[in-house]
Amino acid sequence: MNWTTVGHKKAIQGVYQAYLANRLSHAYLIIGNENVGKTTLSLDIAKLVNCTSENKPCSDCRNCKRIDSNSHTDVSLIDIFSEKNSATSGIDELREAFIAKTNRKPFEGSCRVFILQSIDNMRVEQSNILLKTLEEPPEDTIVILLAENINSVLETIRSRCQLIFLDPLQESEVLEYLNTQFSIDDQVMLKNITKLSQGRLGRAIKMINDPREVDYLNEIMAGFLEIFHFSLIEKFDFSQSVALKLQKNRTKTINEINLWLSCLRDLLLIKSGFENDIYSEDYVKISNDLSFDEIFNTGKAIEETLALLDLNINPRLTLDNFMLRVHHVN
Numbered sequence: 645m646n647w648t649t650v651g652h653k654k655a656i657q658g659v660y661q662a663y664l665a666n667r668l669s670h671a672y673l674i675i676g677n678e679n680v681g682k683t684t685l686s687l688d689i690a691k692l693v694n695c696t697s698e699n700k701p702c703s704d705c706r707n708c709k710r711i712d713s714n715s716h717t718d719v720s721l722i723d724i725f726s727e728k729n730s731a732t733s734g735i736d737e738l739r740e741a742f743i744a745k746t747n748r749k750p751f752e753g754s755c756r757v758f759i760l761q762s763i764d765n766m767r768v769e770q771s772n773i774l775l776k777t778l779e780e781p782p783e784d785t786i787v788i789l790l791a792e793n794i795n796s797v798l799e800t801i802r803s804r805c806q807l808i809f810l811d812p813l814q815e816s817e818v819l820e821y822l823n824t825q826f827s828i829d830d831q832v833m834l835k836n837i838t839k840l841s842q843g844r845l846g847r848a849i850k851m852i853n854d855p856r857e858v859d860y861l862n863e864i865m866a867g868f869l870e871i872f873h874f875s876l877i878e879k880f881d882f883s884q885s886v887a888l889k890l891q892k893n894r895t896k897t898i899n900e901i902n903l904w905l906s907c908l909r910d911l912l913l914i915k916s917g918f919e920n921d922i923y924s925e926d927y928v929k930i931s932n933d934l935s936f937d938e939i940f941n942t943g944k945a946i947e948e949t950l951a952l953l954d955l956n957i958n959p960r961l962t963l964d965n966f967m968l969r970v971h972h973v974n
């Protein structure tokens with residue numbers, strides 16, 4: 645057995661037990677943050693059902709290798725909401741996949757697997773195509789839907805799928821993986837990347853392969869620290885700019901707001917005397933200027949803000965409200 649998925653033991657166990665009992669669902673909905681491992685787990689499921697070795701998934705037989713290289717004819721990976729895909733081409737791709745392909749028998753493997761990424765906020769036309777397949781599942785076919793937020797998936801779709809929730813990985817799991825997979829001696833850098841990844845292994849790997857990603861995340865966090873020095877007008881300007889960003893790219897902006905939380909966690913860690921060596925002076929200074937309660941309450945305010953944004957409450961108002969709760973530091 646050779647699962648590519650790192651961590652997520654409960655999810656893997658659930659799927660594997662169902663497979664052994666011949667009770668795999670024809671439709672899964674995997675929920676978890678961006679880069680947490682949803683696609684990797686889906687590909688593992690595709691390998692599990694198509695692997696020809698005894699210890700499935702082996703990641704070594706012809707089927708497993710072809711799935712890994714994204715060239716297996718029975719496994720389709722479709723991003724229906726990617727930025728490069730216009731909404732219409734997403735529909736065409738879906739139609740092509742679901743109406744034509746699902747009616748065909750598996751060609752080189754034993755089970756067709758359709759993995760649909762980013763189905764959050766799917767349009768009605770798209771979900772109708774999907775619903776038909778979920779209602780009358782073709783034989784030897786598994787549909788795996790991936791979403792970041794359960795609330796953004798239509799109830800009619802949700803109720804027809806078996807749900808799998810993927811939590812962020814533990815920092816120790818991420819760090820251990822990076823240490824075994826990459827020959828990088830710089831432990832301070834690896835710890836920093838682990839911290840910035842927030843339990844999303846895909847993000848950590850991205851950062852190792854592209855240092856600009858680290859710069860981008862550090863910039864977002866440094867930008868957030870600034871707000872403790874802002875005047876009221878500057879705070880409202882900032883909330884306006886975030887509201888605009890939300891409109892343009894919701895997922896990315898929500899991820900950025902989540903990074904603010906990680907920033908506060910760092911401030912709390914510094915305050916408690918941990919790991920001072922990996923933080924810059926700005927962090928240490930702000931952490932000294934704020935009380936434990938002030939940091940903690942700002943974190944609470946961010947969590948409440950995220951929950952309200954999740955419910956689609958007016959973003960500008962929600963963010964303005966948050967800004968009013970941020971303690972001012974001279």
Ligand SMILES: [Zn+2]
Pocket residue numbers: 691694695696697700701702703704705706707708709
């Ligand atoms: Zn195999």
